[in-house]
Amino acid sequence: MDYTAVWLTLKLALVSTIILMLIGVPLAWWLARGESFLRTLVGTLVSVPLVLPPSILGFYLLVTMGSDGFIGQMTTSLGLGSFAFTFQGLVIGSVIYSIPFVVGPIQSTFESIDQKILQASYTLGATPLVTFRNIVLPLSWHGLVTSMILGFAHTIGEFGVVLMIGGNIPGETQVLSVLIYDHVEALEYQQAHMMSFILLVFSFLILLPMYITRKKTKIRYV
Amino acid sequence: MCKTNLHFKKELKGLTINVDVTVPNQGVTVLFGASGSGKTSILNCIAGIYDSHGVISIQGEFWQNTAEKIFLKTHKRSMGYVFQDSMLFATMTVEQNLTYACENKSGASLIQLQDLVAQFNISDLMSKKSINLSGGEKQKVAIIRAMLGTPKVLLLDEPLASLDNKSKKEILNILFELKTKIKIPFIYVTHSVDEVLRLADNIGFMEHGILSKVIPIEKAMDRLCSFDLGEKAIAVRGFVKSYDQEFYLATVEVEGVDFLIPGTMETNSFINFKIMANNISLTKVKDTNSSILNIFKVEIINHEIIREQVYIDLIIVETQIKLIAKITKKSFSNLNLAKGQQVFAQVKAINLV
Numbered sequence: 001m002d003y004t005a006v007w008l009t010l011k012l013a014l015v016s017t018i019i020l021m022l023i024g025v026p027l028a029w030w031l032a033r034g035e036s037f038l039r040t041l042v043g044t045l046v047s048v049p050l051v052l053p054p055s056i057l058g059f060y061l062l063v064t065m066g067s068d069g070f071i072g073q074m075t076t077s078l079g080l081g082s083f084a085f086t087f088q089g090l091v092i093g094s095v096i097y098s099i100p101f102v103v104g105p106i107q108s109t110f111e112s113i114d115q116k117i118l119q120a121s122y123t124l125g126a127t128p129l130v131t132f133r134n135i136v137l138p139l140s141w142h143g144l145v146t147s148m149i150l151g152f153a154h155t156i157g158e159f160g161v162v163l164m165i166g167g168n169i170p171g172e173t174q175v176l177s178v179l180i181y182d183h184v185e186a187l188e189y190q191q192a193h194m195m196s197f198i199l200l201v202f203s204f205l206i207l208l209p210m211y212i213t214r215k216k217t218k219i220r221y222v
Numbered sequence: 223m224c225k226t227n228l229h230f231k232k233e234l235k236g237l238t239i240n241v242d243v244t245v246p247n248q249g250v251t252v253l254f255g256a257s258g259s260g261k262t263s264i265l266n267c268i269a270g271i272y273d274s275h276g277v278i279s280i281q282g283e284f285w286q287n288t289a290e291k292i293f294l295k296t297h298k299r300s301m302g303y304v305f306q307d308s309m310l311f312a313t314m315t316v317e318q319n320l321t322y323a324c325e326n327k328s329g330a331s332l333i334q335l336q337d338l339v340a341q342f343n344i345s346d347l348m349s350k351k352s353i354n355l356s357g358g359e360k361q362k363v364a365i366i367r368a369m370l371g372t373p374k375v376l377l378l379d380e381p382l383a384s385l386d387n388k389s390k391k392e393i394l395n396i397l398f399e400l401k402t403k404i405k406i407p408f409i410y411v412t413h414s415v416d417e418v419l420r421l422a423d424n425i426g427f428m429e430h431g432i433l434s435k436v437i438p439i440e441k442a443m444d445r446l447c448s449f450d451l452g453e454k455a456i457a458v459r460g461f462v463k464s465y466d467q468e469f470y471l472a473t474v475e476v477e478g479v480d481f482l483i484p485g486t487m488e489t490n491s492f493i494n495f496k497i498m499a500n501n502i503s504l505t506k507v508k509d510t511n512s513s514i515l516n517i518f519k520v521e522i523i524n525h526e527i528i529r530e531q532v533y534i535d536l537i538i539v540e541t542q543i544k545l546i547a548k549i550t551k552k553s554f555s556n557l558n559l560a561k562g563q564q565v566f567a568q569v570k571a572i573n574l575v
Contacts (some may be wrong), residue, residue, distance in 0.1 A: 119271050120309035122296035125326040125371065131297075132321065138313040 006198075009175040013155040016094040018150045023095070024102040025144070029132070031103070032110035050100045058164025061093050065165065085167045090175070093161040103153040109143025110136065114175070142213060149210050153203055224282025226375065226407050228433075232267050232274035239263050239274070239431045246460025247281055248402050250421045251410040251436055252426045255428030261411040262306075264433060265377045268409065269303050272297040278523075281406075300328060302368030303374040305492060306383055308360040310352035316363050317348040320370065327371025332404055338366045342396055365393070371406065378410045382417060394420045402491055403409045415449045419457050419494045439494060448507060454499040454533055454546050462487045477541045482515040482571050493574065499548035501534055501571040506557060516569035522561055527551070536558065536567055545569075 031043050049057060064071045067082040075083055083089035113120060121131040137144070159177040166173030168182065176195055182191040225244050232239040239260045245251045253261045267274040270285065273293070278286040280301075285294045310319050320335060339345050342362045347355060352363065361381055368376060382390045398421060401408055418425060418439070426436040427445070440459040447457055454493060458481075460474035465487055472487040473480050474495070487493060508517060522538040523544075527533075532554040536545040545567055559565070 116305060116307075116309055117311070119269075119296065120303070120305060121322075121326075122271075123269055123299075123301060123303035124323045124367065125297050125328060126302070126322070127297050127326075131324060135311055135313075188574075 002124055004171050005174055005176050005179040007130045008087075009156055009177075010088055012094060012175060013152045015091050016098060016155045017152045019060055019091065019095050020098055021148060024099065024106055024147060024151075028106035029136075030200075032107050046103050047056040049097050053161030054097060054158060055164055057097060058093060058161040061089070061096070061161070061165050064161055065089055065092070067212045084165060085169060085173060087166075087172055090162055090166045090173055094155045094158060097158055097161045098151045098154045101154045101196045102147040103148065105143045105147045106140070133159045145213075146210050153206050156199070157203065167217075173218065186219055224279070226281055226385070226486070227277060227279045228264075228268065230267055230274040230276030230278060230286070230288075232263060233361075234260070234263060234431075237263070237431045239267065241267070241276075241433045243426060243436045245407050245409065245436055246424055247407055248405050249423030250397075250410050250511065251424040252418050252422040253409065253411045253426050253428055253433065253440075254413065254418055256413060260431035260433075261413075261427040261428055262379050264412060264428075265303070265379050265409065268375070268377060269301060270294060270299050283374060297326075300372055300374045302370075302373040303367045304361070304365050304376070304378045304381045306380045308357075308364035310355075310360055310363055310367075312351070312353045315343065315349055315351055316355070319352055319363060320367055323367045323370045327373075329372035331370050332371060332372055332406070333400075335366070335370060337458055338369060341399070343367055345549075356389075358385050358393065361385060361389070362393060362396075362469070365397070371479065373406060375406055376404070376408045378408060380412055383412070390417075397421060398493075402488065406562055415446055415457075418446060419496055422494065423492065443494075454548065455496045456544050456546055457494060459492055459494045459495045462489050462491050462493060465489050477543055479518065479538055479541055479543060481569075481572060483574070485574060496573050497545060497569055498571070498573065499546040501569060502536075502545055502547035502548060503568045503570065504534070504547055504553075504557065504559070505566045505568060509568070512568065514568045514570060516572070517544075518567050518569070519564060520567045522559060522563045522565065524561060525559070526553070538567075539564060 004074055027046070031039055051152065063069050065075070065083045066072045067076060067084070072082045072084065075081065083092060117135060118131055121135050122128070126134070159181070160175070161174055163178055166175075166178075168174050168178050176199060180192050180195050183189070183195070225247055227244050228241045229242050237258075237260055237278060241264055253264060255261055263272060266272040268278055270293070274286070275288050276286070277284070277288070284292050285299050286292060311322065314322065322336065324331070332351055332526070339348070342365070344359065344362050344366070347359055350358060355363065365381065366378050382393055394417065401421065410417070412418060422439045424434050424436050425439050425442045427442075443457045443459065447455065460476040460481060463473045463475050463480070465472045470484055470486070472483050472485065474483050474493060474525070483495060519539045521539055523537055524533040525534045530551060531550050532551055534547045534549065537543065538545065547567060557565075
């Protein structure tokens with residue numbers, strides 16, 4: 001059993017989830033707070049990875065992040081080098097690939113919060129930021145946890161994007177899903193079985209608490 | 223002292239709000255009108271929840287002046303706002319709801335939190351989650367929450383509309399006591415005549431989004447009586463001259479006529495009350511051996527028969543105070559009553575709400 005790939009996969013999922021939450025929460029809040037053409041545009045763009053084959057997304061990222069690509073030239077000129085076939089590149093790809101799974105649940109949680117409860121807070125002199133921290137977040141924790149779990153699980157499960165941008169460098173970009181593919185290609189079914197089973201159980205266990213708590217929490221107002 | 227000026231317009235779907243009034247700086251100003259007439263929208267404009275066009279100045283402080291591009295955001299307007307459905311924070315206890323208000327509102331409280339808690343009798347509820355409260359309890363907490371800090375105006379949007387009668391009465395009584403203690407304007411939205419009678423010092427009638435006049439309540443009594451009071455009745459505003467603690471009885475003066483009304487009342491204050499037609503009986507001779515305290519010499523102005531009952535319009539002699547009596551056809555014929563006659567009206571009961 002190769003623990004390098006397991007560790008790398010967990011690290012990728014963790015880093016991606018943290019970045020996803022940092023981007024996703026404010027983005028979801030902005031998307032949930034009204035309607036405008038720009039919001040529609042951004043909302044659609046965020047959802048594109050839902051329908052786009054991961055290999056296409058990976059391909060475009062590879063092209064743009066490569067040393068000749070638009071992003072690649074920018075990162076190179078900043079002294080960061082090209083992100084293609086690096087862990088950083090994987091993170092960027094994962095974040096883009098999983099963003100709809102994070103923004104979606106948070107956005108619908110935010111949308112389900114009655115405007116009036118926010119207005120009530122404002123009439124008590126609370127600023128929008130204080131209101132967000134003290135009223136919105138406690139009402140949205142289930143949506144936030146759901147997003148975190150989905151973002152994490154989805155990153156662990158990705159294959160196409162990772163293979164395209166990251167390639168298959170052990171310890172650097174070779175995550176579990178890619179390793180399983182390798183084993184299958186080499187007809188090492190026993191190793192493939194073991195790792196697949198671990199991922200299967202892991203996926204089930206990580207989703208279970210989400211569904212257990214789902215029925216109990218509904219956003220309530222009094 | 224600077225008054226509270228409201229001169230603004232707001233376009234809503236299918237309704238244009240047009241407000242042009244000055245509201246007195248003390249007492250309760252009721253916005254009265256049918257549902258959909260735009261009452262709540264006016265409160266939302268004052269609160270800055272809606273962005274309207276024009277001037278909103280509260281006790282001389284400009285919250286909004288479109289011409290000078292002044293627009294304070296809701297959280298910068300010192301106010302209390304009581305919503306119809308209390309809008310307490312469900313994730314917090316009662317105490318946390320109140321502390322949240324104390325922490326965010328600026329200035330020392332006009333009335334201390336513990337005094338309000340005592341007055342509203344909710345000290346037992348402090349540690350309960352607000353979701354576990356009854357409707358009446360929730361609304362009490364919501365009212366306290368709104369009154370904390372130093373609000374310059376208190377906005378109340380049909381705060382009693384969804385409550386049972388007992389809670390309604392209890393909260394009305396507390397609000398009545400508080401309106402003289404807290405010297406800020408209360409703007410109270412309702413379509414209940416009873417609430418108007420109990421609380422109002424001034425009233426603005428709303429129709430199709432237009433509010434053009436706020437008048438003292440005594441000038442609106444006739445118009446109010448044309449609304450449904452449950453039974454024909456007259457409404458009167460009087461001044462509490464004195465209060466007899468031994469007999470639990472207040473003397474309330476209206477146009478030089480004294481009414482004796484049971485109940486605790488603050489002297490030197492104004493109250494509104496109503497007299498139902500079925501609480502008035504008529505006699506030709508003044509009965510001095512009666513348990514009835516309020517007996518007035520009246521003149522018969524008119525009568526009409528509705529559903530086999532006779533309603534008689536009366537006026538207390540040498541005043542402008544009108545009364546309505548409801549008697550049976552038999553009594554009407556036995557007493558041989560006619561227009562212009564002077565008789566005695568015995569008032570059996572006077573209702574504060």
